[in-house]
Amino acid sequence: MSQDSKLLIPLHVSYVQSLGENKDDLTYHLTAHLRMNAIYWGLTALCVMGHKDALNREEMIDFVMSCWDEEAGAFGAHPDHDAHILATLSAIQILVMQDALDRLDIPRVVKFILSLQQPSGVFAGDAFGEIDTRFTYCAINALSLLGRLSELDVNKTVDYFSKCRNFDGGFGSTIGAESHAAQVWVCVAALAILDRLDIVDQETLAWWLAERQLSNGGLNGRPEKLEDVCYSHWVLSSLAILRKLSWIDSEKLEAFILSAQDSEGGGIADRPGDMVDVFHTVFGVAGLSLLGYPGLVDLDPVYCMPAGVIEDLGLRKDWQALPRRT
Amino acid sequence: MHNVKRQSRSAIEARKAREKSQLDTFLALTDDVLRRKKSQDYSQEAFDVTTRIVRINPEFYTVWNYRRNILIKNVFPSSSPEEIFNLLVSELMLTMQALQAHPKVYWIWNHRRWCLERIPDGPGVPAEHDHEADAQGNDSPAADPAGWRKRCWSEEMRAVEKMLDKDARNFHAWSYRRYVLANSPTSRPLSSELAYTMRKIESNFSNFSAWHQRSKIYSKLWEDASSEEVRKAKETEFELVRNAMYTDPDDQSVWMYHRWLIGPGHDTEILNRESSVIQELLDEQPDSKWCMESLVHYKRLLLKNRRHEGQESSAVPESSLDALVDECLSLLTQLQTVDSARRKRYADIANDIASDRP
Numbered sequence: 001m002s003q004d005s006k007l008l009i010p011l012h013v014s015y016v017q018s019l020g021e022n023k024d025d026l027t028y029h030l031t032a033h034l035r036m037n038a039i040y041w042g043l044t045a046l047c048v049m050g051h052k053d054a055l056n057r058e059e060m061i062d063f064v065m066s067c068w069d070e071e072a073g074a075f076g077a078h079p080d081h082d083a084h085i086l087a088t089l090s091a092i093q094i095l096v097m098q099d100a101l102d103r104l105d106i107p108r109v110v111k112f113i114l115s116l117q118q119p120s121g122v123f124a125g126d127a128f129g130e131i132d133t134r135f136t137y138c139a140i141n142a143l144s145l146l147g148r149l150s151e152l153d154v155n156k157t158v159d160y161f162s163k164c165r166n167f168d169g170g171f172g173s174t175i176g177a178e179s180h181a182a183q184v185w186v187c188v189a190a191l192a193i194l195d196r197l198d199i200v201d202q203e204t205l206a207w208w209l210a211e212r213q214l215s216n217g218g219l220n221g222r223p224e225k226l227e228d229v230c231y232s233h234w235v236l237s238s239l240a241i242l243r244k245l246s247w248i249d250s251e252k253l254e255a256f257i258l259s260a261q262d263s264e265g266g267g268i269a270d271r272p273g274d275m276v277d278v279f280h281t282v283f284g285v286a287g288l289s290l291l292g293y294p295g296l297v298d299l300d301p302v303y304c305m306p307a308g309v310i311e312d313l314g315l316r317k318d319w320q321a322l323p324r325r326t
Numbered sequence: 327m328h329n330v331k332r333q334s335r336s337a338i339e340a341r342k343a344r345e346k347s348q349l350d351t352f353l354a355l356t357d358d359v360l361r362r363k364k365s366q367d368y369s370q371e372a373f374d375v376t377t378r379i380v381r382i383n384p385e386f387y388t389v390w391n392y393r394r395n396i397l398i399k400n401v402f403p404s405s406s407p408e409e410i411f412n413l414l415v416s417e418l419m420l421t422m423q424a425l426q427a428h429p430k431v432y433w434i435w436n437h438r439r440w441c442l443e444r445i446p447d448g449p450g451v452p453a454e455h456d457h458e459a460d461a462q463g464n465d466s467p468a469a470d471p472a473g474w475r476k477r478c479w480s481e482e483m484r485a486v487e488k489m490l491d492k493d494a495r496n497f498h499a500w501s502y503r504r505y506v507l508a509n510s511p512t513s514r515p516l517s518s519e520l521a522y523t524m525r526k527i528e529s530n531f532s533n534f535s536a537w538h539q540r541s542k543i544y545s546k547l548w549e550d551a552s553s554e555e556v557r558k559a560k561e562t563e564f565e566l567v568r569n570a571m572y573t574d575p576d577d578q579s580v581w582m583y584h585r586w587l588i589g590p591g592h593d594t595e596i597l598n599r600e601s602s603v604i605q606e607l608l609d610e611q612p613d614s615k616w617c618m619e620s621l622v623h624y625k626r627l628l629l630k631n632r633r634h635e636g637q638e639s640s641a642v643p644e645s646s647l648d649a650l651v652d653e654c655l656s657l658l659t660q661l662q663t664v665d666s667a668r669r670k671r672y673a674d675i676a677n678d679i680a681s682d683r684p
Contacts, residue, residue: 024342025349026342026349029349029353030352030382030385031385032386033385034385077387080363080364080388081388082388082391084387126391128391128394130436130439166538167585168585173497173501176501176504176542177497177500177501178497178538179538206671208582210668210671213667215667222497222535223532223578223579224532224533224534224579225495244671247671247674249667249668252667269332270327270328270329274328275327275330275333276327
């Protein structure tokens with residue numbers, strides 16, 4: 001068995017642990033605007049690999065709370081950065097995974113989230129008003145985790161999603177935008193949370209998603225584009241929600257994800273031979289979990305969090321992963 | 327990180343050493359800007375610090391926010407419309423430079439929209455003030471109060487085309503293009519957008535983004551068109567797609583667009599005609615997955631139509647339905663070999679069809 005044919009869990013765990021030690025690297029500081037997301041990605045990857053405790057819980061929670069933007073009533077990506085829905089969802093997901101929601105001013109953050117909904121039903125990312133179906137997903141996921149979904153105007157929200165649906169069954173970032181696997185996932189997962197998958201043309205969409213697999217096993221995000229490990233999550237999670245994971249070749253995809261590992265330094269890249277990062281690491285590991293890779297913890301494809309955490313909250317939806325192999 | 331080749335340990339250490347002074351500068355600027363922001367410093371000096379930072383790191387969204395707050399809270403209130411206009415034009419230039427280096431950074435596109443939407447009235451004055459201009463003996467043709475806006479928005483079309491020339495699939499640029507088309511003060515006929523998508527498709531048949539845009543433009547055009555106009559336009563499109571299919575039968579963008587043209591497939595005559603076109607291509611390219619895949623899809627639509635007709639008139643003989651079912655099943659069997667990655671999908675469809683057999 002070659003090194004590449006199995007998941008190098010201990011190496012990936014130490015890779016995630018080492019991410020905070022790159023403070024002498026310019027790239028580390030140029031990505032400060034993603035720090036909160038990166039911690040969520042790292043923690044989720046660790047949870048799926050069964051090493052949740054590899055990062056210190058207290059330090060993590062303290063960092064999350066240090067990113068609270070008191071003026072806006074939500075989280076920024078880094079201390080002193082402005083509040084944004086992207087960082088806010090990641091912060092809430094971390095607090096949920098670490099069972100630390102008691103640290104959060106829930107009414108205030110709910111107020112922030114609800115304030116971002118536009119008359120059309122879509123959500124803005126922050127007070128400056130950029131709109132995107134990604135932000136609507138963030139809002140729905142966060143409200144659901146906080147048990148406050150009842151405060152959402154569901155019809156208005158669903159109406160906007162349905163206007164983003166294209167003839168290929170997919171969804172784009174806004175009305176009129178081209179279908180893109182990552183946007184498909186946010187829309188389908190959001191609709192799953194709202195129990196409104198009835199507005200999805202499921203057969204057409206599952207066809208479009210299955211056609212993302214290329215002959216090298218990897219998945220792309222749009223027709224006639226290159227493969228990339230992160231689509232292992234966007235495409236597979238969407239297929240899992242539609243209960244159609246068997247419509248692609250899981251063995252070839254698994255081999256592709258494993259071939260993008262860095263077998264020296266740990267971590268997973270977008271494709272073989274490239275520089276690794278935590279984003280591709282979590283989405284590679286997430287994909288492997290859905291494919292039933294032995295020894296991994298189940299991932300919930302709707303929330304992109306450990307399935308057990310979502311089950312404990314009573315939020316599990318009717319998705320289907322491949323059976324866990326031993 | 328996308329498309330960055332893995333580096334060796336020593337290469338990483340060498341890069342760190344090279345970037346040391348850049349790192350120090352960036353950290354000092356970051357401290358400075360966040361301190362000023364906290365102390366609500368909306369001065370020109372603070373504005374200049376934000377310029378330096380976004381030039382180094384256009385992903386630093388907090389700094390873009392701060393920059394806009396400086397404009398809103400300090401600069402705009404103390405500026406004439408002309409000064410505001412000039413300032414926003416220089417913001418548009420700054421974001422264009424940033425986009426050339428970072429064409430997929432959401433925050434830059436976002437800042438650009440914000441600026442564009444704030445171009446003031448001018449150089450003319452709005453109608454209710456016109457008599458003042460007359461009283462001053464201004465006999466030159468009245469300047470258009472929306473002149474600045476029109477100039478900036480039409481410049482946007484050129485800017486976005488430049489971005490799409492560099493990367494014809496950049497979905498940020500396509501979204502921005504749709505935004506400009508929808509909001510520009512000078513409206514542009516939909517036919518010129520059709521022509522643009524045609525140019526993009528001609529330079530690369532695989533550009534699904536252009537096919538997608540074309541489907542959206544036609545959908546809009548057809549809202550107010552007669553059924554004869556729609557029929558004629560579709561015929562031209564079928565012709566175009568046919569050429570593309572023959573050029574590269576493996577290119578899925580073309581097949582997807584074809585599927586859009588067929589739609590729910592209520593027109594049995596067109597379904598039959600297009601199925602025979604595809605059958606001919608399949609005869610030439612017997613392993614063509616997309617020929618088979620599409621044939622199955624269209625034959626299933628035919629089956630649906632026939633069943634529907636049959637319910638109404640009982641004119642459709644069972645045997646013709648049976649033949650269609652058999653053709654689908656045979657294609658699906660071949661597809662499971664030709665396109666084995668998706669064999670389970672073909673098997674599922676075969677099961678569905680077989681269980682529906684009359």
